[in-house]
Amino acid sequence: MQEKSKGSRVLIDGSRLMIEALARAGADAFIGYPITPANLLYQYGSQRMELMLAAPDEITTLQWMSGLAATGKLPVTATSFPGFALMLESMNMAYMMELPMVIILVQRLGPATGTATCGAQGDLLLLKGMISGGHPIPVLATADFMDCWQLSAKAAEIAVSLRTPVVLLTSKEEVMTHKSFNLDLLQEINKVERKEFQLDCEYKSYKPTDFVPDFLPVTQKRYQVRLNASTHDQTGILQHSNEESMANTRRLEEKVLHRMKAHYYYTFDEQKEASKLVIAYGITSSAAIDAVEMLRGQGEKVSLLIPKTLIPCPDFYRELILNYPRVVIAEENINHQFASLLFGQNFPENLAFCGSLGKMISPGEIMEEVNK
Amino acid sequence: MNIPFLKTDALPFCKGCGHDLIAKNTTRALEKLGFKPLDVIIVTDIGCHGIIDKCLNTHTVHGLHGRSAALGAGITFGVEEPGKKVIVFIGDGGSTIGLQHIMEAARLNLNMTVVVHNNFLYGMTGGQTSGLTPHGFNTTTSFEGNPYAGYDICALSHTAGASHVTRVMGIGDISDKLAVAFGTRGFSLVEVMEICPSYGMKLNPKRKLSEIVESAGKEIGEWFNQREPFNIRQGKKIADLLEKTRPVEKGFKSYLKKNTSVILSGSAGEGVQLAASLLCKAAMRSGLSITQKGSYPVTVGVGFSTAEINLSPEEIHFHGIAVPDMVVITSGDGLAHNKQRIAKMKDGFLFIDQSLEVPSTGAQVIQHNFRGIGARNASIFSIFFLAMKTGIISTESILKTIEEEGMTEKLPVAKIKEALVQ
Numbered sequence: 001m002q003e004k005s006k007g008s009r010v011l012i013d014g015s016r017l018m019i020e021a022l023a024r025a026g027a028d029a030f031i032g033y034p035i036t037p038a039n040l041l042y043q044y045g046s047q048r049m050e051l052m053l054a055a056p057d058e059i060t061t062l063q064w065m066s067g068l069a070a071t072g073k074l075p076v077t078a079t080s081f082p083g084f085a086l087m088l089e090s091m092n093m094a095y096m097m098e099l100p101m102v103i104i105l106v107q108r109l110g111p112a113t114g115t116a117t118c119g120a121q122g123d124l125l126l127l128k129g130m131i132s133g134g135h136p137i138p139v140l141a142t143a144d145f146m147d148c149w150q151l152s153a154k155a156a157e158i159a160v161s162l163r164t165p166v167v168l169l170t171s172k173e174e175v176m177t178h179k180s181f182n183l184d185l186l187q188e189i190n191k192v193e194r195k196e197f198q199l200d201c202e203y204k205s206y207k208p209t210d211f212v213p214d215f216l217p218v219t220q221k222r223y224q225v226r227l228n229a230s231t232h233d234q235t236g237i238l239q240h241s242n243e244e245s246m247a248n249t250r251r252l253e254e255k256v257l258h259r260m261k262a263h264y265y266y267t268f269d270e271q272k273e274a275s276k277l278v279i280a281y282g283i284t285s286s287a288a289i290d291a292v293e294m295l296r297g298q299g300e301k302v303s304l305l306i307p308k309t310l311i312p313c314p315d316f317y318r319e320l321i322l323n324y325p326r327v328v329i330a331e332e333n334i335n336h337q338f339a340s341l342l343f344g345q346n347f348p349e350n351l352a353f354c355g356s357l358g359k360m361i362s363p364g365e366i367m368e369e370v371n372k
Numbered sequence: 373m374n375i376p377f378l379k380t381d382a383l384p385f386c387k388g389c390g391h392d393l394i395a396k397n398t399t400r401a402l403e404k405l406g407f408k409p410l411d412v413i414i415v416t417d418i419g420c421h422g423i424i425d426k427c428l429n430t431h432t433v434h435g436l437h438g439r440s441a442a443l444g445a446g447i448t449f450g451v452e453e454p455g456k457k458v459i460v461f462i463g464d465g466g467s468t469i470g471l472q473h474i475m476e477a478a479r480l481n482l483n484m485t486v487v488v489h490n491n492f493l494y495g496m497t498g499g500q501t502s503g504l505t506p507h508g509f510n511t512t513t514s515f516e517g518n519p520y521a522g523y524d525i526c527a528l529s530h531t532a533g534a535s536h537v538t539r540v541m542g543i544g545d546i547s548d549k550l551a552v553a554f555g556t557r558g559f560s561l562v563e564v565m566e567i568c569p570s571y572g573m574k575l576n577p578k579r580k581l582s583e584i585v586e587s588a589g590k591e592i593g594e595w596f597n598q599r600e601p602f603n604i605r606q607g608k609k610i611a612d613l614l615e616k617t618r619p620v621e622k623g624f625k626s627y628l629k630k631n632t633s634v635i636l637s638g639s640a641g642e643g644v645q646l647a648a649s650l651l652c653k654a655a656m657r658s659g660l661s662i663t664q665k666g667s668y669p670v671t672v673g674v675g676f677s678t679a680e681i682n683l684s685p686e687e688i689h690f691h692g693i694a695v696p697d698m699v700v701i702t703s704g705d706g707l708a709h710n711k712q713r714i715a716k717m718k719d720g721f722l723f724i725d726q727s728l729e730v731p732s733t734g735a736q737v738i739q740h741n742f743r744g745i746g747a748r749n750a751s752i753f754s755i756f757f758l759a760m761k762t763g764i765i766s767t768e769s770i771l772k773t774i775e776e777e778g779m780t781e782k783l784p785v786a787k788i789k790e791a792l793v794q
């Protein structure tokens with residue numbers, strides 16, 4: 001489809017950009033179950049994707065997506081914690097079977113149903129530990145409208161090229177707020193290329209090339225395809241814990257750690273001689289941008305890091321933090337989830353935090369913490 | 373060379389297990405129908421029946437406990453080639469934890485077959501009572517007999533809309549019965565009644581399968597619904613989401629020097645969100661950057677409706693509004709929802725309908741008869757008034773926006789203009 005709208009400032013929301021970007025990148029099915037604040041994504045998904053299915057619950061959602069992925073589709077869904085929680089076992093299944101898909105997680109205030117119409121950043125540690133065994137699942141966090149476009153396309157690319165579910169992490173305020181935006185800034189998105197196994201030799205469903213097994217849909221009739229969510233060998237046959245199957249399970253971890261190195265996304269706005277660093281991801285990064293700009297206006301020397309690839313977590317974040325005498329991490333929770341992701345519970349002494357519950361963190365609050 | 377469906381006849385089940393009979397009859401039925409192994413996708417659940425997987429020459433998909441019917445449904449949605457067959461193997465345990473999935477596939481009448489291996493208990497985990505265990509049947513968790521009757525999975529599937537449902541005894545040759553199910557257009561379910569020798573027989577030593585089935589009141593039979601199978605490909609029109617968003621062209625000037633936050637608040641059905649988006653587009657038309665978000669109760673048709681807007685000559689990053697610069701209140705609902713914020717204002721403007729009591733605030737208060745034009749248009753009128761009084765944008769830019777949005781006929785533009793000069 002042509003981008004007709006050249007030279008165009010529009011009033012738009014992040015949900016629209018995300019779904020359009022995913023579709024252009026090759027996502028062709030949206031499976032939905034309503035939940036605030038992900039409903040706009042569902043609405044757009046149903047308009048934009050070739051195939052839209054209304055699932056009766058979120059477990060079904062993930063299972064249908066997995067089945068579709070097994071036939072060569074690239075399915076997408078969008079949900080918030082209550083739905084995500086129901087998807088968890090099935091996402092483990094898709095991870096183990098190595099099925100590509102994108103799950104947009106729109107964070108809202110918890111615990112449990114919490115407040116459906118209030119944003120939050122409280123799900124990062126859940127994502128960190130969501131695969132049984134502790135294996136990393138790729139998580140990208142959008143910080144602005146450009147990310148809604150670019151990172152969504154990247155999520156599709158990662159899902160296909162690594163054969164894995166990918167989580168696009170966002171939050172209520174990011175996907176429901178309308179903003180003026182210039183569509184000309186958007187780069188063209190190419191459809192993700194899907195390479196199917198085509199050699200004349202034997203096909204094994206889980207024999208990897210560069211950590212990733214070649215894909216074949218269960219609908220072709222040349223080779224037998226075996227998909228398995230239980231511990232399995234390269235053929236896809238269930239095994240208890242023999243060497244080959246343990247190597248396969250280990251590969252799942254190595255695959256993400258190794259292949260995601262090509263997908264470490266972040267913005268680092270370095271100021272020379274700065275002794276202070278502000279870190280914020282997702283919705284809080286907009287406040288951090290304003291805070292840093294105002295601090296600089298006051299003569300402070302401050303750098304800014306906006307991490308976008310959150311899992312697996314690039315070493316660079318840790319190294320950078322250790323290089324600054326004072327680091328303020330701002331995120332919309334009260335338990336320093338990003339710092340825990342990096343350092344466990346042993347936070348380095350140069351770390352300070354700016355947290356919040358039930359409301360967005362303002363630039364002023366970040367400035368105050370930096371100035372302490 | 374014809375590749376057999378099974379790699380071996382020595383299947384991995386306990387001696388005498390009914391799962392053996394189902395697997396062998398399944399292959400016989402598929403052969404009778406002329407399928408080749410790689411035309412068939414067998415989705416197995418977690419349970420003893422699922423360990424058949426490794427013996428099959430078909431495509432095999434081995435998922436989670438209870439979810440195989442949904443996984444099979446997902447595959448069915450994605451099958452575009454004719455001549456494919458999706459079969460789900462599931463136990464009685466799996467079919468109750470995943471009951472919704474079976475009902476949904478039956479309701480949609482998806483082209484697939486579910487074979488329920490009903491041995492009246494959870495085999496793999498040690499013979500516990502399941503939702504399909506008959507009344508009085510002994511299990512390792514009810515030695516004195518199950519006090520409750522089991523579900524009738526056939527009746528449920530039939531009621532949900534399956535094209536074909538059948539209950540068979542897992543004895544002898546059942547391949548013809550399975551072949552009918554596999555050959556059905558739409559959703560079919562076969563409940564095969566069997567006994568698990570390792571738990572069921574041991575705990576119910578004197579009972580025979582036929583007597584158990586009979587005393588459970590489970591009829592052996594077939595049930596049909598004359599329905600077309602599910603069909604998704606109906607030439608859906610796909611909309612490019614960016615083409616649908618209309619560009620807002622610049623044509624006016626704004627003298628706004630800094631980020632200004634505005635709150636519009638009134639009652640549901642009084643045009644607050646529409647007024648907000650007109651204000652925003654008019655601001656964009658005047659070269660400003662904007663952010664706009666709405667809040668209202670979950671019951672969208674009653675109570676307050678609030679719009680939070682930022683207008684700025686610069687790019688806007690943070691869009692939260694703690695203390696607004698300008699607040700426009702057009703109804704009591706709107707006032708109640710914003711009282712706290714209004715109280716925190718040290719300066720700025722509060723525009724409030726003259727029918728309302730003015731709350732305590734440090735803002736400059738301007739009372740006006742917004743509702744006089746009619747409650748439905750109070751909010752639209754208020755943005756004109758706001759523009760006129762503050763000059764943040766021009767009223768012409770709002771008029772132009774209304775025209776561009778094709779709303780001139782729908783809104784009482786003449787009346788608004790008249791009210792403004794009064």
Ligand SMILES: Cc1ncc(C[n+]2csc(CCOP(=O)(O)OP(=O)(O)O)c2C)c(N)n1
Nearest residue numbers: 419420421437463464465466493494495496
């Ligand atoms: C979500 C979940 N809960 C529980 C289990 C444990 N589990 C494994 S097999 C099984 C019972 C299988 O019984 P059934 O479906 O009747 O099949 P059978 O073993 O009798 O063939 C259970 C409960 C599981 N794997 N997953």
Ligand code: SF4
Nearest residue numbers: 386389420495568569
């Ligand atoms: S435990 Fe029962 S259900 Fe499982 S294989 Fe043995 S006989 Fe069959």
